Amino acid sequence: MASSSNTSNASNVHTNTRTGQRRPHTKSSTGCTQCKDRRVKCDEVRPSCTRCSRRNAPCSYLSEVSNNTANNSPIASSVQSSPITSEFDDENTRALELKLMHQYLTSTSIVLAQDSTDITFHSHVTFKHALSNPFLLDAILATAAIHLSTVEPDKTQFWIRTALQYHNRAITGLNDALKDPSSSDSDALSLSSMCMVTNCLSLSGKRLGGEEVDAVTELIGTRKLLGGVILCLNQTIIGAGGLRNGTFEIWRDQQLSNSLNPNDTVSKNFLTHLDSTNPVPGHLGVYFSQFSNFAEYQVKNDEFYHTTLRRIKEMSTYVESLTSEYKEDYQNSCTLLLAAMDIFKSNRGIIIAWPTLINEFMVTLLQTGDNIASLIFIHYGVALYLSTLHCFSKGAGKHLVETLSMALEVKCPEWIEVLNWARASVLRDM
The missing domain is CATH 4.10.240 (CD2-Gal4)
Incomplete structure (x- = not known):
């Protein structure tokens, strides 16, 4: 209203x-x-x-109304409980939205990307679909607002509040589109669901009313959302065999081919040049090479990665020594987390997707306060923080580690050393 x-x-x-x-x-x-x-x-x-x-x-004026949208889809069920939806005063938001669009196209799309192809994908394909699908436009405006909350610290609360408004409006629009997916743009649905993952991870623990948010409940919601993303993407690119056959890149490249003007080679050639002249590909090369302490950043980042990998291996060894009826579930979860860490440098997204790969029973154990499950998820929280350290979506890993470690410190004081390491790890900001 x-x-x-x-x-x-x-x-x-x-x-x-x-x-x-x-x-x-x-x-x-x-x-x-x-x-x-x-x-x-x-x-x-x-x-x-x-x-x-x-x-x-x-x-500008932002007004709040309750979100009563309900939908049974995996994506909707994971995000429909968001506390507010918004309606914006069109006369007063044009400048705001232009700023958010500019931020997304010139900076956020670079930070989110893994290489030059990803940069072009975010800035061309996603934005092109957003222009004809309001729910996707709202989702990327929320992403841009989240990013601005980290680069304009004097306006952090304003940008977080703005992000929550757009995020909730995107949820409403996406839910409406999912009611009749056959008449909706399937590519836009997939792109929007991917944006939702970034936004949910970034807005972890954030609510306009300031109420306390449970980290485990958020994790379960994000897990459902990730499942919905995979389902949505599989349906979108089913002609190429689905995600399980590793065809996301094929779909991405097809989208790029359809979106780019073949006569405009300047942008593509420039980004390819950046990839070839920087010590690391994509956004890191573009974004960080301008800083004099770039070499120091690389050393610290590698150190963080190897320390986290070592800690996860130590935890896995500890789990193997246990006698428990749930030992197999623990071991499988550790194995999958180690496998994700092994390919982390070439595929950061696998860390984010880890909760969808493990047995659902592990999530149940976490909900019941199982100590070993909590310890495993604390290590996952550090890995999640590491996977998003370079950008702005660090909230979920930090929130999970801080919440679970405080509970375990009381129940298992003998684990204080590893708990302190985990808490210190999610306070890094390089």
Whole structure:
């Protein structure tokens, strides 16, 4: 529901001033975003309130309504419980959305990519589909807002709140599209579901109302979402054999071929040149090579990777020594996590997907507070943080480690050394 305007009446203002009467103060929950950030009263004049007009500052209004959308799809069931959905005042969001689009195309698409092909995929294919599918556009605007929350620290809360608004609006749109997928753009559904994963990982623990969010509940929701992504992608590229046959790259390249102008080779050649002239491919080469301490970053990143790998191997050895009715489940989970770490440098996404690869019973054990399951998921949390360390979606790994380690510290004080290592690991920021 659009927020109502309480336009000031000039004559009343002058009358109150002359008689010395104080105007009644009514706290409003529908003031502009900028006044809310500054914790000052907003008179809600449209299109720009008085305070913003005097400061020559942008003025935008975000209103909140409850999200009652329900859907039985894997994607919808994992995200429909999000606390709010939003409606934006179109007159006041054009500048905001232009900024978010610019951020996504010039920076976020680079940070999310693994190589130059990925950069082109995010900036061309995803954006092209977004222009004709509002739910995908809302999803990538949320991603851009999340990114801005990390590069504009003085406006972090504003950008997080903006991201949550767009994220929830994307959820509503995606749920509506999934009700009749045969009439929807299947490629846009797949692209949107992938954006949702990034957004859910990044917004872990974030809620507008400030209420506490359970890390395990979020993990279960993300696991369902990942399952929905895999299902959606398999259906999208089923003609090529599905994801299980490793054909995501084929689908991606087909999408690129359909989206790019064959006469425009400048962008492609430039990105390929960057790949060939930097010590690491893709976004890392593009983004980090400009810094004088790039070599130091590489050393620290490699050290973090090898330390995490060693710790997971030590945990796996410990699990092998156990006598437990769940030992096989523990071992299989450790084996899959080690396998994901082995190919981590060429495929970071496998770490993110690990919860979908393990036995569902392991998630049940985690929910019941099983100590060994919690220990395994703590190591996964560190690996997840490592896999997203270079970008902005570090929230989920950090939230999971901090939550589980605090509970285990009480129950298993003999594990304090490894718990302290895990907590210190998710505080890194290189």
